[in-house]
Amino acid sequence: MSEPPAEPDKDAVIAGLRRELSAAQSEVRVLRRRLGATVMPGGAPSAPGLLNELREAAPRKVDAPATVAVKLGRRFDLWRSPVAIGVVMVVLTAFAIDAAVGLYQARSLREARQARLLLENAAMRSLYVELKGIAYEPDGKSYRMTLSLQNVSPNGPLYVMLNAVSVFVQSGMVWQQVPSRPAPGVSWGVVKVVDGYTYDVVFTPDVANWAELIPGYMHVRIQSDLLVSEKAQPGNDVVERRTPYYVYLKPHGANDEDIKARSKSTRTPPLFIPMPPH
Known part of the structure; x- marks a missing residue:
């Protein structure tokens, strides 16, 4: 064992x-x-x-802003594209052209307004329109009035379009227009006014029941409408000049002694008495 x-x-x-x-x-x-x-x-x-x-x-997370920055940086590569650069240039050029056109239009409008004001000043202040006189016509019912234009503008001659002169006689409370025409040798149209220009107009105040504001006299309104320019062939540089005149007019065949008695005057009644605009 x-x-x-x-x-x-x-x-x-x-x-x-x-x-x-x-x-x-x-x-x-x-x-x-x-x-x-x-x-x-x-x-x-x-x-x-x-x-x-x-x-x-535990695994650590990647910082989010860094990731976003990388993605944005990649998207910025789009601006390096020739197509994108071309589009941007076209848009900027369009804006520049639009701004230039706006500035040009504003300057043109400002210059046009200034020229308009200068022309209006010349038409109103450098051109004198005057009623020189009124005389009887031989037909025993008409009158001949003489109008005078005087140019005092230092910029040279003025070109004036003569239009028909309107004549009105007061009847009651209204103005009644009467026939008027240029005198023989005068025609409506453009005249060149260097210093002065005179023309005649014939009118026939054949009105019944005319208003007698002054004993023995008709109350008459004369209206002269002119177009004025500084150019012989104007475009839009034309202004209108309207000049009214008011006179008391003695009728044909009036009795001077009766008028003197009614007006309590010893002076011989004149043919017309000019009045300021009213």
């Missing part, structure tokens, strides 16, 4: 167990330092230590 195995040395076994326990304790201390937590009863690490381990083990 074989011999039974020898019993192990108890001291050796105890020494080995102590070494294993010391190694295990060393490993526990290492894990405790890594986890940053105390070891709970039963050998399980505490919750905060596990959370810190999970946070450190």
Whole structure:
């Protein structure tokens, strides 16, 4: 029969167990330092230590602004395209042309207004229109009046379009127009007024029941309508000049003595008495 195995040395076994326990304790201390937590009863690490381990083990997120910046940078490559640059140039050119046209139109309008004001000033202040006189016509019912134009403009001659002169006689509370015409040798049209120009007009105030504001006299309104320009062949640079005259006119065959008696005057009644515009 074989011999039974020898019993192990108890001291050796105890020494080995102590070494294993010391190694295990060393490993526990290492894990405790890594986890940053105390070891709970039963050998399980505490919750905060596990959370810190999970946070450190979790993957980190990429910073969002950096990603956006990269994408925007890629989109800016569109502006390097010749087509995009061409479109931008066309739009800018269109805006520049529109602005230039606007400035030109504004300047042209300003110059046109200034020229219009200067022409109106010349027509109203540099051209004098005057009723020089009225005389009887031989037919015993008509009158001849003389109108005078005088140019005092320092800019040269004025070109005046002579239109028909209108004549009105007051009857009651209304003005009644009477026939008028240019005198022989006078025609309506454009005349060049360098210094002065005179023309005659014949009218026939054949009106019944004319108003007698002054004893023995008719109340007459004469209206001269002229077109004035500084050019012989004007375009839009023409202004209208309207000049009214008011006179008291003595009828054909009037009795001067009767008029003097009614007006209580010793002077011989004149043919006409000019009045200011009213």
